[in-house]
Amino acid sequence: QKEVEQNSGPLSVPEGAIASLNCTYSDRGSQSFFWYRQYSGKSPELIMSIYSNGDKEDGRFTAQLNKASQYVSLLIRDSQPSDSATYLCAVTRDSGNTPLVFGKGTRLSVIA
Amino acid sequence: ETGVTQTPRHLVMGMTNKKSLKCEQHLGHNAMYWYKQSAKKPLELMFVYSLEERVENNSVPSRFSPECPNSSHLFLHLHTLQPEDSALYLCASSQDGSYEQFFGPGTRLTVL
Numbered sequence: 001q002k003e004v005e006q007n008s009g010p011l012s013v014p015e016g017a018i019a020s021l022n023c024t025y026s027d028r029g030s031q032s033f034f035w036y037r038q039y040s041g042k043s044p045e046l047i048m049s050i051y052s053n054g055d056k057e058d059g060r061f062t063a064q065l066n067k068a069s070q071y072v073s074l075l076i077r078d079s080q081p082s083d084s085a086t087y088l089c090a091v092t093r094d095s096g097n098t099p100l101v102f103g104k105g106t107r108l109s110v111i112a
Numbered sequence: 113e114t115g116v117t118q119t120p121r122h123l124v125m126g127m128t129n130k131k132s133l134k135c136e137q138h139l140g141h142n143a144m145y146w147y148k149q150s151a152k153k154p155l156e157l158m159f160v161y162s163l164e165e166r167v168e169n170n171s172v173p174s175r176f177s178p179e180c181p182n183s184s185h186l187f188l189h190l191h192t193l194q195p196e197d198s199a200l201y202l203c204a205s206s207q208d209g210s211y212e213q214f215f216g217p218g219t220r221l222t223v224l
Binding site for chain 2: 004043099103
């Protein structure tokens with residue numbers, strides 16, 4: 001059973017702080033990793049993808065991947081109240097149509 | 113219309129009804145997906161179509177019947193559903209060979 005684990009939260013951070021969201025996965029053959037943001041009552045929106053070990057930065061977002069530890073994280077710098085949402089980690093083994101396996105998501109609350 | 117659209121956005125049905133959910137993607141993609149999202153559960157993949165052929169069926173009950181007449185349209189036909197089928201049903205699309213999926217707004221289904 002392939003699993004993706006996330007702390008459900010809520011994770012509360014003050015405005016301007018760094019929010020750190022973590023995800024672990026069980027399938028050692030996983031190759032592609034994604035972070036989706038889902039606002040309440042809305043559908044998931046892809047915000048980051050990472051395929052290689054190390055860090056990948058995009059604006060205020062940094063994804064970090066450590067395949068040896070089967071761990072992927074998302075850092076949000078200078079957190080804003082508009083970042084308050086549920087963040088879903090998704091993992092897939094290999095090529096295009098291999099199903100994504102999603103975690104339950106971590107609810108982030110940024111306090112103004 | 114742009115992106116991925118779904119209709120209806122909300123649906124209430126009795127257990128003996130037959131209804132259909134519709135999804136349309138305007139992104140030129142050739143793979144489409146149905147997901148179920150229930151409270152406090154991870155996103156569950158139901159069906160995958162690639163190039164209009166079903167490639168994945170995650171042991172979904174036969175009361176859910178998908179149809180993909182072309183690469184832009186996807187339907188989910190519903191009949192004799194149970195109250196536990198109440199959930200948010202999300203459609204997604206991707207380009208064959210790409211891992212990045214784009215979601216529609218979802219249909220909130222309530223089965224009475």
